[in-house]
Amino acid sequence: MTKTPAATPAAAPDLAAATAMWSDYSQSRRHQDAVDSDYTVEHFGDTAKLADELLQIVLSGTKRATAELVSEFTHRGAPLPRIGSHWIACDGAGVPRIVIRSTQLRIDTFDGADAAFARAEGEDDRTLSSWQIQHRLYWERTSAARGADWSELDEIVFEYFAVVWPPEHAD
Structure with a gap:
């Protein structure tokens, strides 16, 4: 019997490139409104494949929520997000x-998810039922x-989130 290989984990974020991206974003906001220097750098999902798949549906404009x-x-020792906080995906x-x-x-809790949230997460067929199935397995x-x-x-x-940088992907 052949053992199925483990999924490839997502690579560690390139922090130097993330810092450069944050600098570009901050410079673009200088005259509009203040941008604090508090941001996280992470990826969606727990594998490289899932990170890429979920990022693609964000880039397409379909995904605007996450759980x-x-x-x-x-x-992870990470703070909970707050309204207005940023993260580099x-x-x-x-x-x-x-x-x-x-x-x-x-x-x-899990029962707090509703159809509107499942739709905003943009995954699978965007129904609450598929959201529940996939997130149960994931968690x-x-x-x-x-x-x-x-x-x-x-x-x-x-x-819920908005994409704010780079301009070609911003909401």
Whole structure:
């Protein structure tokens, strides 16, 4: 019996390139409104393939929401997002591609997802049913990878965002 190879994890972000992207974005905003220097650099998903797939649906304009377990932020030692906070999304190779700004946030449990949020996440067929199936599988997998059990009662950050940089991808 052949063992299926493990999925390739996303590469570590290129922090020098992310800093340069942030500088370009900040310079573009200088005369409009202040941009703080507080941002994170990360990717969507837990594998290079998933990071690329999810980034593509953001770039297409379909995906404008994301959900992450509060416990994942805690595990990484990362602060929870806040309205107005930014993050630089990288592709699966770690290359920074876009700057995202959080526009709406709430913390709830699995049952807190609704059809509108599933549609805004833009994944699969964009229905609540497929959102529930895919996110259950994802959180079971990512929780197990860090030695935890996932529960539908775990807190989830439901985040809506806008793409703000570079100009060719900005909302």
